[in-house]
Amino acid sequence: MSVKTISVVQDLLATNKRAAAAIREELRRRGILGVNLLSSPGSGKTTLLEALADRFRDRRRMAVIEGDIETERDADRIRAKGVPAWQITTGGACHLEARMVGKVLGQVPAEIDFLFIENVGNLVCPASYDLGEDLRLVLLSSPEGDDKPAKYPQAFLSADALVLTKSDLLPHLPFDPARAAAEALAIKPGLRVFNVSALRGEGIDALAAYLDEALERLRSVRA
Amino acid sequence: MSVKTISVVQDLLATNKRAAAAIREELRRRGILGVNLLSSPGSGKTTLLEALADRFRDRRRMAVIEGDIETERDADRIRAKGVPAWQITTGGACHLEARMVGKVLGQVPAEIDFLFIENVGNLVCPASYDLGEDLRLVLLSSPEGDDKPAKYPQAFLSADALVLTKSDLLPHLPFDPARAAAEALAIKPGLRVFNVSALRGEGIDALAAYLDEALERLRSVRA
Numbered sequence: 030m031s032v033k034t035i036s037v038v039q040d041l042l043a044t045n046k047r048a049a050a051a052i053r054e055e056l057r058r059r060g061i062l063g064v065n066l067l068s069s070p071g072s073g074k075t076t077l078l079e080a081l082a083d084r085f086r087d088r089r090r091m092a093v094i095e096g097d098i099e100t101e102r103d104a105d106r107i108r109a110k111g112v113p114a115w116q117i118t119t120g121g122a123c124h125l126e127a128r129m130v131g132k133v134l135g136q137v138p139a140e141i142d143f144l145f146i147e148n149v150g151n152l153v154c155p156a157s158y159d160l161g162e163d164l165r166l167v168l169l170s171s172p173e174g175d176d177k178p179a180k181y182p183q184a185f186l187s188a189d190a191l192v193l194t195k196s197d198l199l200p201h202l203p204f205d206p207a208r209a210a211a212e213a214l215a216i217k218p219g220l221r222v223f224n225v226s227a228l229r230g231e232g233i234d235a236l237a238a239y240l241d242e243a244l245e246r247l248r249s250v251r252a
Numbered sequence: 253m254s255v256k257t258i259s260v261v262q263d264l265l266a267t268n269k270r271a272a273a274a275i276r277e278e279l280r281r282r283g284i285l286g287v288n289l290l291s292s293p294g295s296g297k298t299t300l301l302e303a304l305a306d307r308f309r310d311r312r313r314m315a316v317i318e319g320d321i322e323t324e325r326d327a328d329r330i331r332a333k334g335v336p337a338w339q340i341t342t343g344g345a346c347h348l349e350a351r352m353v354g355k356v357l358g359q360v361p362a363e364i365d366f367l368f369i370e371n372v373g374n375l376v377c378p379a380s381y382d383l384g385e386d387l388r389l390v391l392l393s394s395p396e397g398d399d400k401p402a403k404y405p406q407a408f409l410s411a412d413a414l415v416l417t418k419s420d421l422l423p424h425l426p427f428d429p430a431r432a433a434a435e436a437l438a439i440k441p442g443l444r445v446f447n448v449s450a451l452r453g454e455g456i457d458a459l460a461a462y463l464d465e466a467l468e469r470l471r472s473v474r475a
Contacts, residue, residue, distance in 0.1 A: 037260050070292045070375050070404060071396025098376065100402050121406065123346065123376035150403070151376050152293050153321065153346035172395035172418065173294025179323050180373070181293060183344065195395065201424055 045158055048127035052134060052161025056144060061137075062244040063144050065160050067184050068168035069177075070150030073194040073227055075103045077168065078145055080227040082110040084237045089244075091143040094133055096125040098149060113138065124148060124155040131161075142244055156183040164243050170195040171202050175209035178216055185213045190221040192236065197226040268381055271350035275357060275384025279367060284360075285467040286367045288383050290407050291391035292400075293373030296417040296450055298326045300391065301368055303450040305333040307460045312467075314366040317356055319348040321372060336361065347371060347378040354384075365467055379406040387466050393418040394425050398432035401439055408436045413444040415459065420449040 056063045066074045078093055085091055093114040095103040104116035115133045117125060125148050137144060146162060148155040167188035169177055172195060178185045185191065191213050193206050210222045221239060225232030279286045289297045301316055308314055316337040318326040327339035338356045340348060348371050360367060369385060371378040390411035392400055395418060401408045408414065414436050416429050433445045444462060448455030 069294060069373070069396075070400055071393075097403050099405055100399075102399060102403070123374075149376070150292070151346075151374060153372065153374050154377065170294075170395060172393060172421065173292075176323075176325060177293055180320050180325070182322055198395065198421065198424060201421060 042157065045127050048131050049159035049161040052127055052131055053163065055134060056161065056163070057247060057250075059139055060248050061141055061144050062164065062240065062247050063146065063160070063162035064240065065146045065148060065155075065162035065165045066168065067148050067152070067155050067165065067188065068150060068170070068194075069152045069173055072150070072168040072170040072173065074147045074150070074168055075106055076227040077192065077194060077225065078107060078112075078147060079110055080225075080230060080233045081145075081237060081240075082107070082112045083230070084233050085143070086111075089143060089241070090138075090141040091145060092137050092141045094130060094137075094144065094146045096129070096147055096149045098122070103147060113141075119149060122149070123151050123153075124158050125160055126158055127160050143240065152177070152181045152184050156187045163247055164189050164240070166190050166192055168192045168194050169209060169213075171198050171204040171206070174203075175205050175212065178209065178212040182216050185216045185220065188217065188220060190223060190236075190239065193222065193224045194227060196224050196231065197229050265380065268350050271354050272382035272384040275350055275354055276386065278357060279384065279386070280470060280473075282362055283471050284364055284367050285387060285463065285470050286369065286383070286385035287387045287389060287463065288369045288371060288378075288385035289389050289391065290371050290375070290378050290411065291373060291393070291417075292375045292396060295373070295391040295393040295396065297370045297373070297391055298329055299450040300415065300417060300448065301330060301335075301370060302333055303448075303453060303456045304368075304460060304463075305330070305335045306453070307456050308366070309334075312366060312464070313361075313364040314368060315360050315364045317353060317360075317367065317369045319352070319370055319372045321345070326370060336364075342372060345372070346374050346376075347381050348383055349381055350383050366463060375400070375404045375407050379410045386470060387412050387463070389413050389415055391415045391417050392432060392436075394421050394427040394429070397426075398428050398435065401432065401435040405439050408439045408443070411440065411443060413446060413462065416445065416447045417450060419447050419454065420452050 107114035327337040330337035
């Protein structure tokens with residue numbers, strides 16, 4: 030990249046960081062846990078959110094901001110679960126930016142517990158953009174292969190937890206969850222790892238408990 | 253994006269276009285078909301190239317340029333098939349650019365038939381960068397879901413052929429290949445569609461015949 034390009038990218042990231050800090054402050058003030066979901070296209074982000082909606086029903090209130098290049102489909106799927114959802118279509122851009130989230134934030138009900146932000150399906154670019162979340166989850170589905178952490182390190186380095194999805198397909202694949210976890214932990218020691226099959230509802234309890242703990246921690250700091 | 257950002261992106265794309273035109277001219281002059289492979293991470297690009305290496309053995313000569321953010325793993329897999337391969341590691345960048353390919357081109361043997369370029373696993377950014385290829389393949393694996401063409405239109409719009417991979421997993425998935433193809437064809441009428449299972453070697457013959465035809469066409473124009 031040229032010096033001019035690098036300086037423009039740095040400007041973009043600095044502007045994004047300021048917008049993200051404002052969102053983080055606003056969410057913490059309201060006692061809402063912001064969770065940013067990153068993964069390749071088709072790793073199961075929306076299906077995981079549907080499973081969490083079922084799990085939290087009547088116990089925790091959630092809202093979802095959906096990021097996609099085109100279509101309202103994911104927001105429609107979330108709304109069908111009775112969860113408020115906003116679709117951001119980036120119209121070509123490969124990631125969400127904090128200012129896009131900021132524009133929607135005023136419409137998010139004050140009394141929710143979790144605000145999930147499903148990023149554009151892309152294991153590269155979204156990793157560089159803070160959206161003001163308190164927790165970042167990276168998803169890796171078993172069909173993608175257990176070599177992905179080493180090949181796409183930034184997404185795993187920037188995450189708080191790794192969710193290995195589609196574990197129901199493991200009998201049909203060469204995927205080794207232990208190897209995937211080991212590769213991710215080599216990049217980011219301390220990363221929490223969850224194995225889930227959202228379709229079968231397996232592993233969702235442990236993930237929900239982790240989110241609950243993070244929410245309680247956020248609120249105890251605030252109190 | 254700001255006016256400044258847009259102008260820098262336009263500069264980048266114009267510079268890339270010039271480098272791509274030089275590569276295209278050089279490949280055509282040598283009678284080599286350049287093929288750019290695009291997909292999400294883990295859609296099976298390398299496994300497809302391994303299957304094509306088996307199919308073309310003793311009949312067509314191929315070489316592979318591998319693009320990844322980190323690691324030499326994919327080039328090693330290709331070399332294990334007896335095929336010359338060069339690994340480009342972008343060190344963070346989300347796509348290959350023509351100048352990266354241009355730097356390797358001098359090392360590619362003159363007597364090959366196909367030069368495959370496996371792009372960084374990313375269904376968004378690589379679509380905007382011409383690498384001087386004559387043919388662009390976009391891969392979509394069955395576990396990713398049949399809704400991806402509508403959500404990531406640019407990759408499908410810019411491709412000549414769609415390769416639906418991992419068809420061996422279809423019995424275990426809600427994926428509908430006909431729906432995926434219909435959504436892609438709505439974006440890009442005339443797109444050629446192939447259903448393959450590289451692991452089982454199914455559908456590779458048809459794809460190899462398509463590549464053969466494109467090579468013959470390239471060489472007949474040149475002659």
